[in-house]
Amino acid sequence: MSRTGPERASSAAGAAPMIDIRHVRKQFDVRGGGEALVLDDINLSIAANQFLSIVGRSGCGKTTLLNIIAGLDAASGGEVLIAGRRVVGPGQGQGMVFQQHALFPWLTALENVVFGARSLPLAKAEKIDRARELLQLVGLEASAGKYPREMSGGMQQRIAIARALALDPDILLMDEPFGALDELTRIEMQQELLRIWEARRKTVVFITHSIGEALTLSDRVILLAPHPGRVARDIAIDLPRPRSRTDRRFNEFYEQIWSGLSS
Amino acid sequence: MRSGSRMGDAMWGLAGILIVLAAWELATRLGAIDPTIFPGPIAAIRSAAQRLPASVFLDNMAWSLFRVVGGFILGAVAGTVIGFAAGWYRGFGYFARPLIELLRPIPPLAWIPLAIIWFGLGEPSKFFIVFLGAFFPIVTSAYHGITHVDPSLIRASRSFGLKGLGMLFHVGIPASAPDLATGLRIGWGLSFGVLVAAELIAANRGLGFMIMNERTSGGSVSVIIVGILLIGLLNLVTDAALAAFIRRWIGRWHGG
Ligand SMILES: Nc1ncnc2c1ncn2[C@@H]1O[C@H](COP(=O)(O)OP(=O)(O)O)[C@@H](O)[C@H]1O
Ligand SMILES: [Mg+2]
Numbered sequence: 004m005s006r007t008g009p010e011r012a013s014s015a016a017g018a019a020p021m022i023d024i025r026h027v028r029k030q031f032d033v034r035g036g037g038e039a040l041v042l043d044d045i046n047l048s049i050a051a052n053q054f055l056s057i058v059g060r061s062g063c064g065k066t067t068l069l070n071i072i073a074g075l076d077a078a079s080g081g082e083v084l085i086a087g088r089r090v091v092g093p094g095q096g097q098g099m100v101f102q103q104h105a106l107f108p109w110l111t112a113l114e115n116v117v118f119g120a121r122s123l124p125l126a127k128a129e130k131i132d133r134a135r136e137l138l139q140l141v142g143l144e145a146s147a148g149k150y151p152r153e154m155s156g157g158m159q160q161r162i163a164i165a166r167a168l169a170l171d172p173d174i175l176l177m178d179e180p181f182g183a184l185d186e187l188t189r190i191e192m193q194q195e196l197l198r199i200w201e202a203r204r205k206t207v208v209f210i211t212h213s214i215g216e217a218l219t220l221s222d223r224v225i226l227l228a229p230h231p232g233r234v235a236r237d238i239a240i241d242l243p244r245p246r247s248r249t250d251r252r253f254n255e256f257y258e259q260i261w262s263g264l265s266s
Numbered sequence: 267m268r269s270g271s272r273m274g275d276a277m278w279g280l281a282g283i284l285i286v287l288a289a290w291e292l293a294t295r296l297g298a299i300d301p302t303i304f305p306g307p308i309a310a311i312r313s314a315a316q317r318l319p320a321s322v323f324l325d326n327m328a329w330s331l332f333r334v335v336g337g338f339i340l341g342a343v344a345g346t347v348i349g350f351a352a353g354w355y356r357g358f359g360y361f362a363r364p365l366i367e368l369l370r371p372i373p374p375l376a377w378i379p380l381a382i383i384w385f386g387l388g389e390p391s392k393f394f395i396v397f398l399g400a401f402f403p404i405v406t407s408a409y410h411g412i413t414h415v416d417p418s419l420i421r422a423s424r425s426f427g428l429k430g431l432g433m434l435f436h437v438g439i440p441a442s443a444p445d446l447a448t449g450l451r452i453g454w455g456l457s458f459g460v461l462v463a464a465e466l467i468a469a470n471r472g473l474g475f476m477i478m479n480e481r482t483s484g485g486s487v488s489v490i491i492v493g494i495l496l497i498g499l500l501n502l503v504t505d506a507a508l509a510a511f512i513r514r515w516i517g518r519w520h521g522g
Binding site: 105109118152 | 416418419421422423424425426427428436437440441443516518519520521
């Protein structure tokens with residue numbers, strides 16, 4: 004690959020990818036014998052601070068791929084490198100936001116965010132300070148003492164983002180985080196996420212089944228084709244932000260992705 | 267249920283009790299039931315108080331409460347620890363569960379003869395029977411709770427670096443609290459029931475003994491009636507206290 008050539012590597016800043024997915028394959032044992040190939044030879048290089056979305060039909064292996072990057076699941080073949088180090092488990096700079104917020108119901112908003120920082124070598128008071136700062140970042144400092152069941156879906160998802168950020172991860176992995184929200188809340192959350200991404204500069208891998216959402220947010224959109232999951236298209240979205248859904252080029256990208264998905 | 271209606275519900279409940287008491291009293295006054303075998307509440311309390319001093323009632327109540335609390339705590343601790351361990355550690359689960367399933371169907375009262383042989387007529391045999399009453403519902407609910415933790419919470423905690431004992435204490439156990447709480451309440455009620463039954467059969471103090479002794483020694487039916495009412499009252503009050511404790515413990519995050 005030209006990327007590894009000496010001239011390229013020295014010329015572009017941060018040329019070594021933040022996430023390097025190499026020949027990743029995943030198969031599951033099927034009940035009653037046999038194996039199902041879910042991911043086949045996935046190769047992706049994701050630069051630092053890039054906002055990348057993965058779009059694909061449900062069941063095509065998006066969550067499986069994200070779990071492998073997160074170190075929550077092992078690949079059957081190939082490897083994932085984060086900043087050059089092979090992923091062997093969680094805690095290598097990956098912060099995760101799950102589809103169903105997955106907040107701990109017995110902890111308050113603040114305690115959930117503090118939980119996110121639990122593996123950091125900080126004093127308890129510092130973790131609490133950091134958590135308060137993050138609650139402020141997601142606009143929920145007033146709800147610090149609320150329990151998840153006392154909050155709306157949008158608030159819960161904000162807390163989940165703050166909790167993932169508490170780990171101070173280089174990478175934010177998000178699995179259809181806004182899938183369960185109503186349209187208005189969803190658009191608000193997208194704006195919020197872009198604001199946070201600009202403020203904190205993370206590498207984001209964002210899974211969605213909404214083409215509009217992927218186009219609103221991303222520098223780059225990957226189309227995952229099913230059976231087995233593989234990269235079908237890799238599209239750079241070179242539109243300035245904030246993006247408008249009525250923009251001509253936005254719609255051209257939309258058509259391009261739609262045709263890729265429906266083919 | 268929301269706390270706003272809790273007061274209202276209590277008022278209705280109290281009204282129901284008062285109506286039944288009044289009907290009972292009325293029925294004896296009108297001669298609808300024979301007061302020599304079933305005196306009215308006022309007459310029963312009056313003649314029971316004449317027959318035995320209040321300290322005797324209190325003493326027997328204290329003994330019953332002591333036994334039920336002691337046996338319940340033993341059963342709750344053992345049930346919780348064994349239930350969590352069997353659900354969290356596969357190997358231990360395979361070993362312990364068949365044993366628990368084998369013993370569970372045996373009614374605790376069937377153990378009384380053995381309990382007397384092993385522990386004599388003293389307190390340990392009562393503790394043992396009460397222990398059995400508490401242990402089975404609690405071990406079952408602890409096991410159920412820890413084996414039904416939302417897998418997404420397990421995943422989330424792994425993504426924050428938790429594993430092993432840390433995950434058990436920070437995720438497994440708190441997630442199981444609502445199930446465990448249900449088991450504790452069922453266990454408390456059962457403990458109470460088996461204790462009184464055990465006292466009816468083999469004891470020389472306690473509420474169960476008091477009412478049975480009154481019958482076998484040809485005493486007063488009034489004392490029996492007051493004793494039964496006291497058993498109900500003691501169970502009611504302590505169960506309400508346990509429910510309040512559980513609400514403070516998990517009510518805010520779990521609801522109810
Ligand atoms: N633990 C598992 N065991 C067996 N099959 C699985 C498992 N997890 C996922 N799969 C299968 O892998 C495929 C991809 O799943 P997933 O990654 O969740 O898809 P997506 O997130 O794109 O909807 C699905 O067909 C699913 O049934
Ligand atoms: Mg998925």
